[in-house]
Amino acid sequence: MRSDAEMTKDVEMAARNGNGNGAVDAYIPPPGHGGDVDMDDDGKHRRTGTVWTASAHIITAVIGSGVLSLAWATAQLGWVVGPVTLLLFAAITYYTSGLLADCYRTGDQVTGKRNYTYMDAVASYLSRWQVLTCGVFQYVNLVGTAIGYTITASISAAAINKANCFHKNGREADCGVYDSMYMVVFGVVQIFFSQVPNFHDLWWLSILAAIMSFTYASIAVGLSLAQVISGPTGKTSLTGTEVGVDVDSAEKIWLAFQALGDIAFAYSYSMILIEIQDTVKCPPAENKTMKKATLLGVSTTTAFYMLCGCLGYAAFGNGAKGNILTGFGFYEPYWLIDFANVCIVVHLVGAYQVFCQPIFSAVETYAAWRWPNAGFITREHPVSAGKKVRFSLNMFRLTWRTAFVIVSTVLAILMPFFNDILGFLGAIGFWPLTVYFPVEMYIRQRQIQKYSTRWVALQTLSFLCFLVSLAAAVGSIEGVTESLKHYVPFKTKS
Numbered sequence: 001m002r003s004d005a006e007m008t009k010d011v012e013m014a015a016r017n018g019n020g021n022g023a024v025d026a027y028i029p030p031p032g033h034g035g036d037v038d039m040d041d042d043g044k045h046r047r048t049g050t051v052w053t054a055s056a057h058i059i060t061a062v063i064g065s066g067v068l069s070l071a072w073a074t075a076q077l078g079w080v081v082g083p084v085t086l087l088l089f090a091a092i093t094y095y096t097s098g099l100l101a102d103c104y105r106t107g108d109q110v111t112g113k114r115n116y117t118y119m120d121a122v123a124s125y126l127s128r129w130q131v132l133t134c135g136v137f138q139y140v141n142l143v144g145t146a147i148g149y150t151i152t153a154s155i156s157a158a159a160i161n162k163a164n165c166f167h168k169n170g171r172e173a174d175c176g177v178y179d180s181m182y183m184v185v186f187g188v189v190q191i192f193f194s195q196v197p198n199f200h201d202l203w204w205l206s207i208l209a210a211i212m213s214f215t216y217a218s219i220a221v222g223l224s225l226a227q228v229i230s231g232p233t234g235k236t237s238l239t240g241t242e243v244g245v246d247v248d249s250a251e252k253i254w255l256a257f258q259a260l261g262d263i264a265f266a267y268s269y270s271m272i273l274i275e276i277q278d279t280v281k282c283p284p285a286e287n288k289t290m291k292k293a294t295l296l297g298v299s300t301t302t303a304f305y306m307l308c309g310c311l312g313y314a315a316f317g318n319g320a321k322g323n324i325l326t327g328f329g330f331y332e333p334y335w336l337i338d339f340a341n342v343c344i345v346v347h348l349v350g351a352y353q354v355f356c357q358p359i360f361s362a363v364e365t366y367a368a369w370r371w372p373n374a375g376f377i378t379r380e381h382p383v384s385a386g387k388k389v390r391f392s393l394n395m396f397r398l399t400w401r402t403a404f405v406i407v408s409t410v411l412a413i414l415m416p417f418f419n420d421i422l423g424f425l426g427a428i429g430f431w432p433l434t435v436y437f438p439v440e441m442y443i444r445q446r447q448i449q450k451y452s453t454r455w456v457a458l459q460t461l462s463f464l465c466f467l468v469s470l471a472a473a474v475g476s477i478e479g480v481t482e483s484l485k486h487y488v489p490f491k492t493k494s
Contacts, residue, residue, distance in 0.1 A: 015260045032214045049279035051292045056210040056278045058269060058297030058350050065265030067217050068152070068323045068344075070305055071224070071312025073259035075320040076252075078240030079313075085263055086309060090302040092435065092465065093267045094294060098439040100270060101290040103445065109285045118274045118433070125441040130485050134437055138271045139362070141429040142450055143408065145268070145355045148421050150190075150412035152323075154182035156344040159326035159337070167334035180413045186345075187409035194360065194401040194404050209350025218302045219336060220324050224311035234317020241318045257475025258423040260468055264425025265297075266305060268269060270434040323487075360401055367396060417483040423476035431469035434461050463471040 037045050074082035104119040105112035115121040122134045158177045161280050165175035193205070227233065242258075243249050277290045312324050325340050380392040415421060441456045442448075448455050 005191070010426065026335075033162045038336075047274075047279055047281045048290075049281055051289055051296065053207075054276055054280055054290060054293035055296045055300075056207050057247060057279070057291060057354060058302060059213060060347070061295060061353055062267060062269050062301045066262065066268075066422060066426075067213075067301075067305060067308050068220070068325055069104075069262045070309035071316060071320040072322045073262045074240070074313040075236075075311040075316070075318050076240050078257045079236060079238050082240065082259075082313065083306060085260065085303065086111040086305050089263050089267050090298055090305075091340065092461070093270070094298045095439040097273055097294045097298070098269060098291050101277060101287045101294065102437070103289070103441050104274055104286050106360065107385055109287050114278070116278050117362070118271055119362075121441065122437055124393040125444045126437070129376050130437070130440070134432070137428065137432040138230065138292060139359060141268070141271055141357050141433065142359050142424060144416070144421070144425045146352055146359075146404075146408045146426070147412045147415075148265075148425055149352045150183050150186055150409055151179075151187045151416045151421060153345050153348040153352075154179045154416070155326050156341040156348075157182040157186070159341045161295065161343070162326075163334045163337045167332070170197055179416050181398035183409055183412050183416070184440045185248060186407050189349060190356075190405045190409075191413050194356065194405055195398060196353070203351040205353060209347045212343040212350075214346035216340040216347065216437060217285075217308060219340040219343075221304070221307040221311055223336070224308070224323050224324070227315035233315055234319050236313060236317045246318045254475045255461055257471040258420065258479050261423030261430075261472030261476050262424040264434075264472060265422045267301075268426055268429045270438070271429060272355060272358055272494040287429060321415070341481055350457035356404070359404070360397070363400060366395060367400075415480065415482055415484070420476050420479035423472055423479065425478055427473035430472075431462070431466045435465040 002381075047140060056338050064441050070086070074086075076082075077085060100118075100121070102109070103125065104115055106115060106124040107113065113124075115124055118138055121133060123131045126134075129154070156181050164176045165173060169175070243246050243385060244251050276293075277286050280286045280289045280293075308324065313320055316324075325344065364377075373378050376394040377394075380394050383393050439462050443455065443458060448458070473494065
């Protein structure tokens, strides 16, 4: 019998060198050195991504449900700490994303071996236990994000019904709805899109989702600005919600910690950065393109975040709702609220796939490596739906991806707590995936001497971010615990 360590090593090699179906790629000379012009230097189909497509992927991933909670997060932290925290998270994310982009190739940034996934990059530089730890954090976070997006999309879909109800029957009407059925519908839609076999084939969905995210974020900013100008506005303060007025002292601490998690989640995309970079063409070197895309994506989203957070807080004060477009701080114009929520749903259909495709790829690569002769896993069945619509159907892909969507939908139904879940996801993903692993890989790559000034600075940054993530996780878990005391699936209205 082969040891577990030997099998684990083989799995890692298959994931790094495989072609997505468990087979090892043959070397194909780079362009200009012979070979198929439709192939890249690793034997895969030619990558065509640019700064703009990579930026679209980033914006799709970053401007998601997180933007909707920023007015609430700013209300918990106040006028000073709130905006400063947003800027600090943006700066840290941009810096560490640059470190991570340099790890796409091992060795030379043009001709070095490609790392196709975040875990591949970690495996190229760090120890086996760090690879396994990274896998746990990355895939738990990706699964959690799928659950969070299911929750958010269903809340937005339900808000359309509620907005129409309030417009027709007045603001005092009982317009509560059950979110669970909307989650089921969202899950059915995702079962269909999940059958797309390759991440590269979803570029059009990412572009559409990015447009949607700009649209609803702009609507949120515009409505907040209109509320500030026309009034009435809520009470604000330098320190946010006031103890003894809005919350008690314990709630102030828990909610401030949870707000940190919500802001961290708003910037969470590092776990799929390598996968996005793997869609980018070369030349120029992929890391140069990715750094430009990261600067464009993070700066654009930060501008929207500052506007959404600050204008939302200015409009609604310490009473700002957890979700600015569905908590019904806004009632009119109802048709614009409806349109914004439709944009959110469309955006999250695309963002769900951006985050889930790496999970699908990892499981399918392992299964093909483990059972290479199983027709159920490896055989592709050509399907034609007319002269121009042709695709292949794989039974394992159909079964496993459908099961994943069903399970994530059921978990969303059991815990549909918007701010609590986002805060927890931000907490468990921010320090390890956005800070710790990029910093450790950079230290190893550049061979930075232990206890040197740069080493101490990087480790200090990592430790401080760890404390922030720990506080956010504790606050979010406390919030989920409290919310579960008052929630019954399919019976509690939102």
